[in-house]
Amino acid sequence: MTAPGDGAAPGESTAPGGHTPPAAEPVDALGQLGEVTKLAGDCVHCGFCLPTCPTYVLWGEEMDSPRGRIHLMQQHAEGTPLTGPMVEHFDRCLGCMACVTSCPSGVQYDRLIELTRAEVDREHPRSPGERAVRAAVFNLFPYPARLRALRGPLRAYQKTGLDRLVRRSGLLERVSPMLAAMERLAPPLGRAPRLPERVAARGEHRATVGMLTGCVQREFFPGVNAATARVLALEGCDVVIPKGQGCCGALSLHSGRDEEARAFARRTIIAFERVDVIVVNAAGCGSAMKEYVKLLADEPDWASRAEALSAKTRDFAEFVAELGPRAERRPVPATVAYHDACHLSHAQGIRSQPRALLAGIPGLEVREIADPEVCCGSAGTYNILQPEAAAELGDRKASGVRATGAELLVAANPGCSMQIATALARGGTRIAVAHTAEVLDASLRGLGAGHLLKRSSS
Secondary structure, eight states: OOOTTOOOOTTOOOSGGGOOOOOOOOOOHHHHHHHHHHHHTTOOOOOTTGGGOHHHHHHOOGGGSHHHHHHHHHHHHTTOOOOHHHHHHHHTOOOOOHHHHHOTTOOOHHHHHHHHHHHHHHHOOOOHHHHHHHHHHHTTTTOHHHHHHHHHHHHHHHHTTHHHHHHHHTHHHHHOHHHHHHHHHOOOOOOOOOOOSEEOOSSSOOEEEEEOOOSHHHHHOHHHHHHHHHHHHHTTEEEEOOTTOOOOSHHHHHTTOHHHHHHHHHHHHHHHTTOSOEEEOSHHHHHHHHTHHHHTTTOTTTHHHHHHHHHTEEEHHHHHHHHOOOSOOOOOOEEEEEOOOHHHHTTTOOOHHHHHHHHTSTTEEEEEOSSTTSOOSOTTTHHHHSHHHHHHHHHHHHHHHHHHTOSEEEESOHHHHHHHHHHHHHTTOOOEEEEHHHHHHHHHTTOTTHHHHTOOOO
């Protein structure tokens, strides 16, 4: 039985109003392999994707590039069994979609890797250790109530200094590098204020919007949700926060766990069906919700409802930029380095809007990070399941952040915030980290820079 406010597991009936999303039809594996063959044929192997692919940038290995992986996908679709080395190349892909942005032929690599991961999930036996970690990840992170239950023990673990002792001992690293990565990524936890189901607009009413609170965002970065609601209210929006909402399915979708993703998507549709616009402040979640139109396209009872939800989903920066400024922007004298989250820039094409919102704040100077198109190594569960590669990419991104000399790092995805903060701390750098909504909130409320800069990545 799921706790109140938790995400529904496939088959569980916790949807608002007592509705149980029906189970999806069994996956047509042969049809999916046919789709892989068709989509892979669009690749002309030109190599434009190579300099933007994080793993190719790291290792220069052809089979760890998009076109190399597409070659392996074609081989499997034509009958070659999945082998351990083949799966390893697929597992090493971050799914960052930088190759999609850079491809002149319009190859749908995002769809290809999702289909391939679903095939790997069905066909490839993993080691007991891998299965255990994956089970822990997918039975914890998509469920807010379970994350909430973890908060108390985790806060005690951090407050007593046990976390530093465990890291110095290296014990967890020897037991499981994946579990060690999960432990390192946990942000410092403070109070977690709960939001009401409705936040009233300030001044003249301009819009009514629904707000996704997310899973990791809700429990590990509650200040981001509070800031998002305040900014929207100050800009004249009534903010509806459905109590029955759970996970949007992003982690499952981007990891090839199609049935889980479909169940979470149907539940999210029910939760937000009555609002005209849905504002999302986590890049991975927004990207997934905009994909519902494709995810549920083959389910007659849900296809049109999924299309409607995808059409009304907006990233926070996208929506606020469309709405236009009304509340007074007060000075925030600080230098910020803005990080492009992959599922915001590559998947949703949102790059200028966050920069424009930040540039509209008096006294704020935005500095660019080198190679913004290259992933930081977070990529949903990647920094847990592929800790060594993720650490290399995190260190690379942290070096770019340091080079800006900025006082504050701004990112639009909780995974990116944890990943880059961890990499900065590993290199001995303490820098404040904030979401675009938190910076704008500090400006609208006249809090200045101190409110943001007092928080470090330690």
